[in-house]
Amino acid sequence: MIDRELMRGAGPVAILKLLGHREMYGYELVEALETRTRGLLAMGQSTLYPLLYNLEAKGYIVSRWVEDGARPRKYYRLTSDGRKRLADDSRQWRDVATAMEALGIINGAEVALA
Amino acid sequence: MIDRELMRGAGPVAILKLLGHREMYGYELVEALETRTRGLLAMGQSTLYPLLYNLEAKGYIVSRWVEDGARPRKYYRLTSDGRKRLADDSRQWRDVATAMEALGIINGAEVALA
């Protein structure tokens, strides 16, 4: 399991990325993170739901209730602002990964950034 | 510049890694992060110093004052606990990088973890 502080940086991007494909509901996201990342980025409901409310409040995602099936579900999808945010966050993650490699933390190479 | 939440996960490991090579003092670390990561992981003094105090309080690093030169400097070095923590954090970072790749955030591949 991953540390809390690492999750702070990784959580939102992961959610935005998943919602970038198709609309999904909360419980589904919890399971998707568990299976798609083999538990590495797994987060509980008490982490996910507030995170979703936060992303919605900031306008990166929007929700709609669907009452068709057995239980009511709240589906979320990305807004255009959300796509921008996802693109920006992804760039930041690539940057950090680059820096981590430069320091020799991710890979053993440890070269100064040229 | 990277977001503060991302820094929360990246900051401590980066410092531990730098101190893994040789003992360094605060101001030197600020500059090392700036140059070694091309500003990607740059942090100000008000972020670094409290971070150092925190790592020392947890026993991952120890400090000693050196009065030889022009100004007094406080040098920090890793403890054996610090090495363990560095090893553990590095593993977590590799895990997160793996998960980010699986989600297609770092690289475009986007494969499920096999």
Add this chain to the structure above:
DNA sequence: ACTCCATACCTCGTCACGCATAGTATGTTG
């Protein structure tokens, strides 16, 4: 029928941490 687990949502309180801001003190440079 009844129990238990899975599904699906929501809420509150605690704790940690980044960093802006501000302060102190000395060496170096124009």
Add this chain to the structure above:
DNA sequence: CAACATACTATGCGTGACGAGGTATGGAGT
């Protein structure tokens, strides 16, 4: 002799993860 660089310290605000606890319904086993 005024700026600027070096070097460390202290404080307060805002943000967010997550444990713990709560509600309600569907399905599976006995």
